Amino acid sequence: MRLITAEQILVNGAFRPGYAVEIVGDTITWVGPLAERLGGDADAVLRPGGAPGLSIEDWGRVALVPGTVNAHNHSFQSLLRGIADDEPFFVWRDRALYRFAPLLGPEGVYTGALLAFGEMLGYGVTTVNDFFYIHDGGNENAEAVIQAAQDVGIRLVLTRTMYDWTGAPASFVETVPDAYRRTRQLMEKYASHPSVTVYPAPHSPHAASPEMIQAGWRLAEETGTYFHIHVAEGQYEVKQIRDKYGMRPIEWLESLGVLGPRLVIVHGVWLDDEDIRRLGGAGAGLAYNPASNMFLGDGITRLPEMLAAGVKVALGTDGGCSNNRTSIFDEMRTCGLLQKVARLDGAAIAAETAFRLGTAGGGEVLGLPIGRIAPGFKADLVALDLDDISLYPPHNLLKNIVYSMSPTAIRRVMVGGRVVWAEGELLTFPLARIRRLVETLTGGWREIIARDAEGVGSQA
Ligand SMILES: [Zn+2]
Numbered sequence: 001m002r003l004i005t006a007e008q009i010l011v012n013g014a015f016r017p018g019y020a021v022e023i024v025g026d027t028i029t030w031v032g033p034l035a036e037r038l039g040g041d042a043d044a045v046l047r048p049g050g051a052p053g054l055s056i057e058d059w060g061r062v063a064l065v066p067g068t069v070n071a072h073n074h075s076f077q078s079l080l081r082g083i084a085d086d087e088p089f090f091v092w093r094d095r096a097l098y099r100f101a102p103l104l105g106p107e108g109v110y111t112g113a114l115l116a117f118g119e120m121l122g123y124g125v126t127t128v129n130d131f132f133y134i135h136d137g138g139n140e141n142a143e144a145v146i147q148a149a150q151d152v153g154i155r156l157v158l159t160r161t162m163y164d165w166t167g168a169p170a171s172f173v174e175t176v177p178d179a180y181r182r183t184r185q186l187m188e189k190y191a192s193h194p195s196v197t198v199y200p201a202p203h204s205p206h207a208a209s210p211e212m213i214q215a216g217w218r219l220a221e222e223t224g225t226y227f228h229i230h231v232a233e234g235q236y237e238v239k240q241i242r243d244k245y246g247m248r249p250i251e252w253l254e255s256l257g258v259l260g261p262r263l264v265i266v267h268g269v270w271l272d273d274e275d276i277r278r279l280g281g282a283g284a285g286l287a288y289n290p291a292s293n294m295f296l297g298d299g300i301t302r303l304p305e306m307l308a309a310g311v312k313v314a315l316g317t318d319g320g321c322s323n324n325r326t327s328i329f330d331e332m333r334t335c336g337l338l339q340k341v342a343r344l345d346g347a348a349i350a351a352e353t354a355f356r357l358g359t360a361g362g363g364e365v366l367g368l369p370i371g372r373i374a375p376g377f378k379a380d381l382v383a384l385d386l387d388d389i390s391l392y393p394p395h396n397l398l399k400n401i402v403y404s405m406s407p408t409a410i411r412r413v414m415v416g417g418r419v420v421w422a423e424g425e426l427l428t429f430p431l432a433r434i435r436r437l438v439e440t441l442t443g444g445w446r447e448i449i450a451r452d453a454e455g456v457g458s459q460a
Pocket of ligand 1: 318
């Protein structure tokens with residue numbers, strides 16, 4: 001049994017001095033005043049043998065907060081940073097994603113996931129949802145993502161994408177029966193894994209047929225899990241659904257039987273009042289990616305309306321080439337700033353709300369006991385240096401964490417009771433080795449990138 005103490009611990013929305021967190025295995029089993037845990041004898045820990053059976057770690061002048069939850073990412077996209085930045089969505093998609101994803105194979109997918117997850121851990125992301133779609137006709141690539149997550153020590157949700165729009169690269173596309181069967185196999189294999197969870201995820205209304213979307217929903221219902229799908233990221237998709245079916249996006253999903261508490265939509269930028277009312281009424285969730293929506297020029301999700309309607313909301317970074325950062329602390333800040341300017345109202349979203357969306361909200365949307373420092377929750381913790389200049393002056397620590405903190409304040413990151421990042425180093429996998437693997441994989445791409453940028457290589 002371990003007790004971790006720190007100068008401040010965030011419990012139920014307030015920082016508490018003199019508190020401790022008890023951890024057994026990968027789970028928090030108790031949180032409260034250290035003195036109470038020691039039977040009123042706070043000095044017991046200082047005496048040899050004074051606290052029998054307890055291992056007490058004092059983390060010192062840090063604030064312990066829950067690990068952040070990245071509710072939407074595509075890990076391989078971290079390899080594509082800088083390739084088609086500053087281009088319109090479809091140029092970005094064709095010159096970065098569609099161009100390079102088919103070249104990766106399991107080793108490239110593994111390297112991309114190491115890069116994304118290794119970097120994220122340094123920013124205090126302890127759980128990531130990788131919405132993964134480069135299948136090459138099987139689960140080998142998805143297994144490579146899982147291996148990378150295990151190797152760096154991050155908690156992983158793999159939303160296995162189901163994709164049958166043939167306009168995309170062949171490596172993404174599967175038939176409905178193949179997608180259903182392979183997704184089911186992967187879900188069953190990891191059903192009782194302590195740090196890997198697999199959910200079905202038909203890609204989107206534009207890249208998955210109604211049959212594929214319904215097959216994914218059936219799978220989620222049969223297995224009692226969640227279901228993720230991109231919805232209304234761009235206006236073009238809303239127009240497509242209107243032209244083809246004469247309906248609004250959420251109304252259309254409902255007509256397919258795909259609406260309920262297990263539904264998690266990604267983006268939800270172009271939804272109207274009626275869409276939002278339906279989502280909230282169904283108890284559905286949203287993975288909101290403010291920086292990616294800004295980077296790609298998508299638009300502004302109506303977050304205050306979503307929250308008011310009762311939609312569960314989590315924050316995501318989206319892929320590393322549409323942000324291009326991978327920090328949820330960063331998304332908290334961006335979410336707040338974007339919503340304020342969208343409404344011309346400095347009170348549109350408070351730091352406390354943004355922080356909750358990036359932590360406990362992530363746990364609710366992903367359906368996992370994460371994002372809070374409380375008994376029964378996973379021991380996923382981030383220690384923030386109270387002496388870091390970006391947290392000064394400490395009038396309101398939570399506001400500073402959201403608005404002013406820089407990553408230099410992140411001293412230590414724990415996932416499932418294991419410290420995986422400390423003092424700027426990934427303890428599980430050397431960052432230098434990740435850099436070498438990335439350079440070996442992508443060094444040869446630069447000629448293609450340069451040719452494509454000149455507009456002469458697109459037929460190659
Ligand atoms: Zn996405």
